[in-house]
Amino acid sequence: MKTFTFLIGLSLCCKFSVYSRKIIDLSYDFGPKSISWPGNPPFNLSHLLIGKQPGGFWLEKNWFSSNEHRGTHIDAPAHFYFGSLHIHQIPLDNLIGPGIVIRATKEANENNDFVMNKDFILNWEAENGQIPHGAIILLDFDWARRYLTFDENIIFGTKTVNDVSSYHYPGIGPDAMTYLVKEKHIKAIGTDATSPDAGQAVDFPSHRICGRYNTTIIENVANLASMPIKGSTVFLAAIKLKGGSGVPARVFAILDDDSCNMAATNIMSSSLLTIMIVFSIVNYFSGIL
Numbered sequence: 662m663k664t665f666t667f668l669i670g671l672s673l674c675c676k677f678s679v680y681s682r683k684i685i686d687l688s689y690d691f692g693p694k695s696i697s698w699p700g701n702p703p704f705n706l707s708h709l710l711i712g713k714q715p716g717g718f719w720l721e722k723n724w725f726s727s728n729e730h731r732g733t734h735i736d737a738p739a740h741f742y743f744g745s746l747h748i749h750q751i752p753l754d755n756l757i758g759p760g761i762v763i764r765a766t767k768e769a770n771e772n773n774d775f776v777m778n779k780d781f782i783l784n785w786e787a788e789n790g791q792i793p794h795g796a797i798i799l800l801d802f803d804w805a806r807r808y809l810t811f812d813e814n815i816i817f818g819t820k821t822v823n824d825v826s827s828y829h830y831p832g833i834g835p836d837a838m839t840y841l842v843k844e845k846h847i848k849a850i851g852t853d854a855t856s857p858d859a860g861q862a863v864d865f866p867s868h869r870i871c872g873r874y875n876t877t878i879i880e881n882v883a884n885l886a887s888m889p890i891k892g893s894t895v896f897l898a899a900i901k902l903k904g905g906s907g908v909p910a911r912v913f914a915i916l917d918d919d920s921c922n923m924a925a926t927n928i929m930s931s932s933l934l935t936i937m938i939v940f941s942i943v944n945y946f947s948g949i950l
């Protein structure tokens with residue numbers, strides 16, 4: 662009986678543990694090698710002060726400067742649509758949402774100009790269920806392999822990176838984009854490639870649709886291969902850059918724990934749980950001693 666109570670206590674402990682939830686980092690390191698559209702001034706991180714101070718303690722502080730649209734970053738709706746939201750105006754609620762990963766790794770590998778259309782999304786829904794309203798969509802084109810080469814030619818799919826008309830990388834088409842923003846009211850759309858508009862798209866149609874419907878874009882998303890297609894909450898942790906058209910972000914996902922829901926994380930249940938565990942342990946060992 663006492664062993665039984667102990668085991669119940671232990672299993673509850675596992676069941677309600679919030680600390681065991683898996684967090685997936687969806688960002689690359691942000692630095693001089695981070696990829697951005699050609700033609701930007703160089704990234705600069707330099708020491709303003711570094712070393713042991715007269716007081717005997719260590720001090721390091723740096724200066725950095727960067728373009729907004731570099732590495733893993735978000736695009737504000739204002740980036741491609743006049744009058745739409747700038748970075749500081751994006752409601753926090755739009756930066757947190759259920760993660761939906763749509764994989765087209767095979768398609769993108771077979772055809773670097775792959776453009777995801779509305780039928781592809783409808784098929785995804787037929788197989789995996791409806792995309793919930795307010796989702797953050799992440800497109801997995803298996804482009805992380807290319808990003809990690811830090812070679813612009815490989816990432817943009819070209820031999821002449823200064824010629825934008827020569828780019829070959831996958832994206833999402835305007836019919837699919839319109840469906841997601843107008844019918845699914847998605848909060849954001851991310852891609853592991855460099856832009857949601859494919860390399861061969863003309864005049865950035867999907868960027869413009871997102872801008873018009875106040876949908877945030879995330880570019881150069883990392884680690885999508887580690888993500889479940891659903892069952893996560895995605896966070897777009899970006900600084901509140903006043904007037905920004907984009908800003909580097911620490912994007913991450915917390916996976917749902919099947920045996921544990923958010924309600925279990927409140928203080929009430931954790932203190933109750935602590936009491937139960939202590940009780941079970943004392944109960945168990947008082948039998949042995």
Ligand SMILES: *[C@@H]1O[C@H](CO)[C@@H](O)[C@H](O)[C@H]1NC(C)=O
Pocket residue numbers: 705706707724
């Ligand atoms: C980087 O910034 C520092 C501090 O402003 C400056 O002294 C340095 O010249 C800059 N370097 C480049 C390459 O722009």
Ligand SMILES: *[C@@H]1O[C@H](CO)[C@@H](O)[C@H](O)[C@H]1NC(C)=O
Pocket residue numbers: 744745746873874875
């Ligand atoms: C987008 O946001 C702007 C600024 O808040 C607002 O004026 C506009 O109506 C919004 N557009 C849509 C389609 O919700």
